[in-house]
Amino acid sequence: MANKAYKFRIYPNDEQIVLFAKTFGCVRLVYNHWLDRKIKQYEQDKTAVGYTACAKEMAEMKKSEEYAFLKEVDSVSLQQSLRHLDTAFQNFFKQPKTGFPRFKSKKHNRNSYSTVCINGNIAISEGYLKLPKIGQVRLKQHRTVPSEYKLKSVTVSQTPSGKYYASVLFEYESNNEEKELHSFLGLDYSMHELYKDSNGNEPQYPRYYRQSEMKLKKEQRKLSLMQKGSKNRDKQRIKVAKLHERVSNQRKDFLHKQSRQITNAYDCVCIEDLDMKAMSQALNFGKSVSDNGWGMFVAFLKYKLEAQGKKLVKVDKFFASSQTCSCCGYVNKGTKDLAVRAWDCPECGMHHDRDVNAAINIRNEGMRIAFA
Numbered sequence: 001m002a003n004k005a006y007k008f009r010i011y012p013n014d015e016q017i018v019l020f021a022k023t024f025g026c027v028r029l030v031y032n033h034w035l036d037r038k039i040k041q042y043e044q045d046k047t048a049v050g051y052t053a054c055a056k057e058m059a060e061m062k063k064s065e066e067y068a069f070l071k072e073v074d075s076v077s078l079q080q081s082l083r084h085l086d087t088a089f090q091n092f093f094k095q096p097k098t099g100f101p102r103f104k105s106k107k108h109n110r111n112s113y114s115t116v117c118i119n120g121n122i123a124i125s126e127g128y129l130k131l132p133k134i135g136q137v138r139l140k141q142h143r144t145v146p147s148e149y150k151l152k153s154v155t156v157s158q159t160p161s162g163k164y165y166a167s168v169l170f171e172y173e174s175n176n177e178e179k180e181l182h183s184f185l186g187l188d189y190s191m192h193e194l195y196k197d198s199n200g201n202e203p204q205y206p207r208y209y210r211q212s213e214m215k216l217k218k219e220q221r222k223l224s225l226m227q228k229g230s231k232n233r234d235k236q237r238i239k240v241a242k243l244h245e246r247v248s249n250q251r252k253d254f255l256h257k258q259s260r261q262i263t264n265a266y267d268c269v270c271i272e273d274l275d276m277k278a279m280s281q282a283l284n285f286g287k288s289v290s291d292n293g294w295g296m297f298v299a300f301l302k303y304k305l306e307a308q309g310k311k312l313v314k315v316d317k318f319f320a321s322s323q324t325c326s327c328c329g330y331v332n333k334g335t336k337d338l339a340v341r342a343w344d345c346p347e348c349g350m351h352h353d354r355d356v357n358a359a360i361n362i363r364n365e366g367m368r369i370a371f372a
């Protein structure tokens with residue numbers, strides 16, 4: 001098992017801001033109260049009060065009217081505060097140089113609290129982070145968290161300038177040992193089919209995906225013909241948005257399956273290092289380039305391979321993959337034209353499918369890099 005932390009910016013609403021402030025305060029109070037308690041106990045008879053004893057005392061304290069407000073915040077965050085204090089003490093005893101644990105002040109310590117995921121009470125979905133007592137907080141998700149990662153814990157913090165962040169810790173199964181590379185696959189990017197591989201295969205999108213893709217195109221056309229501001233157009237807009245979501249979910253699902261299959265079958269996958277943004281701008285393909293999911297597919301492949309100690313190798317994009325004969329190395333300038341789909345090598349006579357030849361070259365170059 002390995003851990004990975006992701007830090008996300010979160011945007012609490014006014015109500016949540018009040019609750020966060022309350023939690024920061026309670027966590028600090030708990031920390032300071034039992035720090036004081038531990039110090040006094042130690043001075044008295046040189047014994048230590050352990051975590052369990054502190055937690056028991058805290059449970060009692062919450063029952064009193066004076067401290068009833070502690071019940072308003074995430075109870076796990078208070079327990080975590082006691083654990084942090086316990087760790088600080090243990091570190092001090094192990095290594096006195098680290099210094100005696102200090103009281104936390106509102107002024108000198110960053111507002112933060114930690115909580116642990118129990119039975120899915122913390123989760124990230126569709127731009128929101130679900131937190132106990134706080135509810136759904138809007139979150140800026142700048143990268144996809146692999147679906148097999150298990151959420152373990154969260155630390156919420158507030159910067160002095162008032163920004164909120166959630167540092168989310170995930171656990172995943174990993175095989176950190178690098179695998180010996182025996183089997184290689186080259187992938188040549190293709191705008192329509194995603195790629196062609198060095199064995200001549202291309203991904204087979206399921207029929208239902210092609211069908212919903214077609215349906216989306218049809219409904220988009222309908223929408224474009226509708227009068228702006230009309231009620232029907234509004235209805236159609238929602239219909240298109242829903243279809244769009246369905247198509248992108250189906251594609252994501254397919255890309256997961258496809259990258260899983262490749263990862264299980266090969267030790268090293270070689271691809272061209274493509275700048276998709278520049279490509280879509282230069283070729284003005286816009287939509288089709290960004291929509292075919294290549295970037296997402298590469299990301300899925302990379303982490304799935306790495307989780308098994310396997311490799312993804314990127315080959316320089318200036319590498320003349322489609323013009324070089326993968327058999328003898330002869331460079332055939334005549335194939336520069338994209339319309340040439342197949343050719344015979346004038347040097348060795350080998351017959352080439354343009355894309356498969358490119359994929360083989362990418363595989364061979366990737367193999368060279370992997371062993372370099």
Ligand SMILES: [Zn+2]
Nearest residue numbers: 325328345348
């Ligand atoms: Zn040749």
